[in-house]
Amino acid sequence: MNRFDRNDPKGLFHRFVVYPLARAANEQASLEREISVPYRELPKVDNLKKLVTSPFDQRLWKYSTFTRENVLGLLQTQAIAAIGKSLLVDGARTLRSL
Numbered sequence: 001m002n003r004f005d006r007n008d009p010k011g012l013f014h015r016f017v018v019y020p021l022a023r024a025a026n027e028q029a030s031l032e033r034e035i036s037v038p039y040r041e042l043p044k045v046d047n048l049k050k051l052v053t054s055p056f057d058q059r060l061w062k063y064s065t066f067t068r069e070n071v072l073g074l075l076q077t078q079a080i081a082a083i084g085k086s087l088l089v090d091g092a093r094t095l096r097s098l
Contacts, residue, residue: 045072 005011054066
């Protein structure tokens with residue numbers, strides 16, 4: 001990759017591609033360390049197939065059952081969507097600050 005900048009560490013390719021990727025990799029490792037402690041303290045979920053009351057309107061929800069597994073899937077989907085939005089906002093903010 002140095003050929004794009006001709007070994008210039010302050011070149012455009014390094015500033016806009018290499019350094020942000022390295023920063024992101026380091027940030028990911030630090031976030032994993034930070035989150036692993038509270039994650040280990042979470043209680044284990046027993047019996048994922050146990051039925052729970054559906055958080056959705058029964059007239060609109062076409063399935064008759066809603067399990068703990070469905071609740072976890074719903075939470076994960078919403079968390080991924082929220083993380084994606086925050087990454088887009090942070091990325092746009094970073095680009096504006098350059």
